[in-house]
Amino acid sequence: MHPKQKADDMRRTTVSFEDEQFEILEKWADKEIRTVPNLIQAIVVSVLRGEPPNVPNLPGLEKLQGK
Numbered sequence: 001m002h003p004k005q006k007a008d009d010m011r012r013t014t015v016s017f018e019d020e021q022f023e024i025l026e027k028w029a030d031k032e033i034r035t036v037p038n039l040i041q042a043i044v045v046s047v048l049r050g051e052p053p054n055v056p057n058l059p060g061l062e063k064l065q066g067k
Contacts, residue, residue, distance in 0.1 A: 015040060020064070021064065022036070023060065024058055024060050024061055024064065025039060027058050027059070027060075028056060028058055031056055031058070032056075
């Protein structure tokens with residue numbers, strides 16, 4: 001959450017992932033020293049801004065890229 005933004009101004013949602021997908025998100029979050037929810041927020045915000053997310057090279061990612 002942005003420091004100047006109040007919690008009341010935020011909306012929450014729930015996102016579900018397959019185990020394999022979540023494991024990759026966990027590895028990515030660990031690499032960036034973030035929580036998974038914070039990483040997901042950063043990915044979504046970057047896409048909304050028209051910026052591609054900076055996806056690191058992670059083990060297991062190649063299995064998902066063809067799906």
